Amino acid sequence: GDSVTQMEGPVTLSEEAFLTINCTYTATGYPSLFWYVQYPGEGLQLLLKATKADDKGSNKGFEATYRKETTSFHLEKGSVQVSDSAVYFCALYYGGSQGNLIFGKGTKLSVKP
Amino acid sequence: NAGVTQTPKFQVLKTGQSMTLQCAQDMNHEYMSWYRQDPGMGLRLIHYSVGAGITDQGEVPNGYNVSRSTTEDFPLRLLSAAPSQTSVYFCASSYGGETTEAFFGQGTRLTVV
Numbered sequence: 001g002d003s004v005t006q007m008e009g010p011v012t013l014s015e016e017a018f019l020t021i022n023c024t025y026t027a028t029g030y031p032s033l034f035w036y037v038q039y040p041g042e043g044l045q046l047l048l049k050a051t052k053a054d055d056k057g058s059n060k061g062f063e064a065t066y067r068k069e070t071t072s073f074h075l076e077k078g079s080v081q082v083s084d085s086a087v088y089f090c091a092l093y094y095g096g097s098q099g100n101l102i103f104g105k106g107t108k109l110s111v112k113p
Numbered sequence: 114n115a116g117v118t119q120t121p122k123f124q125v126l127k128t129g130q131s132m133t134l135q136c137a138q139d140m141n142h143e144y145m146s147w148y149r150q151d152p153g154m155g156l157r158l159i160h161y162s163v164g165a166g167i168t169d170q171g172e173v174p175n176g177y178n179v180s181r182s183t184t185e186d187f188p189l190r191l192l193s194a195a196p197s198q199t200s201v202y203f204c205a206s207s208y209g210g211e212t213t214e215a216f217f218g219q220g221t222r223l224t225v226v
Contacts, residue, residue, distance in 0.1 A: 006140055036215075041219075042219055043217035043219045044215075044217040045217065046214045046215070084215060089156070095211075100161055101215060103148075103155045104155055105154060106155050106156075
């Protein structure tokens with residue numbers, strides 16, 4: 001079945017460091033891909049998305065490119081801030097009539113000043 | 114615009130007790146879902162609904178019931194709570210479709226003792 005695998009954390013970085021969180025997926029067909037972020041004590045919120053191969057999603061300095069050939073959707077940011085500390089979830093939409101998402105296990109990011 | 118509202122935010126139950134987690138959305142979304150979040154497991158789908166009067170099981174439905182009598186509300190019932198149901202529960206809603214964004218409530222932290 002469809003699945004999402006993302007790098008395990010926690011990830012600890014210093015402020016202004018470069019961030020990469022790896023995400024790969026297994027799916028029949030070409031699902032839409034998402035990154036959600038969960039700040040402490042809050043629910044998840046959409047960070048960015050890409051709906052077809054080679055699309056690049058971007059928001060708040062974060063970027064991810066939908067790579068069909070490597071079935072990947074890695075999250076990157078050039079210079080992280082303390083306020084980026086959160087848990088990041090990669091997800092795919094598996095369509096059909098359900099309208100639901102399959103999530104990776106999440107990667108906790110801590111950014112130190 | 115309130116978005117997705119979950120109540121309560123925290124709850125402690127004794128084994129065998131029953132309770133209902135409430136979820137309401139004011140965005141006229143057809144799709145609503147319940148997830149549970151456990152450490153190292155990411156989010157797992159419990160039940161979902163594609164419209165009023167229509168519900169179906171997700172990945173981990175055992176021990177939970179749902180109903181959808183209105184577009185706005187999607188309560189989750191625990192009939193006889195067990196310690197294995199200790200978790201953080203999230204309700205989500207969306208318009209559906211592969212490019213759609215899911216909106217999440219702030220979560221209910223449930224402890225079963």
